[in-house]
Amino acid sequence: EDIANEHLEEAKKAEHRGLYDKALREYIYAAEQGKSIEAAFCVAEYYFDYEEKKLEIDKEEAISKAIDYYERAAKLGHKKAQYKLYEILSTDDYVQSDRDAALYWLEKVAESGDDKAQVELGDELLDNYLDDDNGDEIEDIKLLKKIFELYLKAAEKKNNVAYMRVARNYKFGIGVDKDQVEAFKWYENAANAGNIRGYYQCAESYYYGRGVKEDKNRAYELYKKVAEEGEADACYMVGECYMYGYGIDKNQ
Numbered sequence: 001e002d003i004a005n006e007h008l009e010e011a012k013k014a015e016h017r018g019l020y021d022k023a024l025r026e027y028i029y030a031a032e033q034g035k036s037i038e039a040a041f042c043v044a045e046y047y048f049d050y051e052e053k054k055l056e057i058d059k060e061e062a063i064s065k066a067i068d069y070y071e072r073a074a075k076l077g078h079k080k081a082q083y084k085l086y087e088i089l090s091t092d093d094y095v096q097s098d099r100d101a102a103l104y105w106l107e108k109v110a111e112s113g114d115d116k117a118q119v120e121l122g123d124e125l126l127d128n129y130l131d132d133d134n135g136d137e138i139e140d141i142k143l144l145k146k147i148f149e150l151y152l153k154a155a156e157k158k159n160n161v162a163y164m165r166v167a168r169n170y171k172f173g174i175g176v177d178k179d180q181v182e183a184f185k186w187y188e189n190a191a192n193a194g195n196i197r198g199y200y201q202c203a204e205s206y207y208y209g210r211g212v213k214e215d216k217n218r219a220y221e222l223y224k225k226v227a228e229e230g231e232a233d234a235c236y237m238v239g240e241c242y243m244y245g246y247g248i249d250k251n252q
Contacts (some may be wrong), residue, residue, distance in 0.1 A: 083106070113153075
């Protein structure tokens, strides 16, 4: 540990002076000899950003080394390294994509309690479910329940996007029993956190009486608020309110 800390400190000093080659050598020493997880992550970052760091290495070799060091750190629980592997392996931008491996690392981050990763994992699993109908109803039910639980965990950490996902799942009964009252509650949470689509969905709920008592006046107020942000759907609904005199004097 002392060896690692000593070379990490030297690496940071060299990095501060723009001596990237020296910094990389020190990070590598700390990673290899000092077994430093943080140093392994730093080495990976250097190779991944090889052009910015002006390293004399071709792209293929740089990315290969980056992945190697990210994996070293990721296997020892480094959350940023795990998420970076998810990003790299999700596309063909760097190497041939590997969705299974990408989702493996994203799940590791989600398991650590990261709310952003929990939402992303839920989205990825839902996309997979929609794209791949395996015909196994029991497994599908388990998967949809898992997706809902991921969103709910993130929402309990006050993740704004998760509020919307939980609301949607309650609205349509995805992985949970359909419940319009619960859907409205979570849309309202999103709106209170400043989510403009949350305001729109609350307006819809008031307009149609879904999960809350119908209130065209309140619906108009919310549609107008969202329309002022340039949302086309809300602009249309403000027009509807003027046409029928909902919450405002009729004006065709």
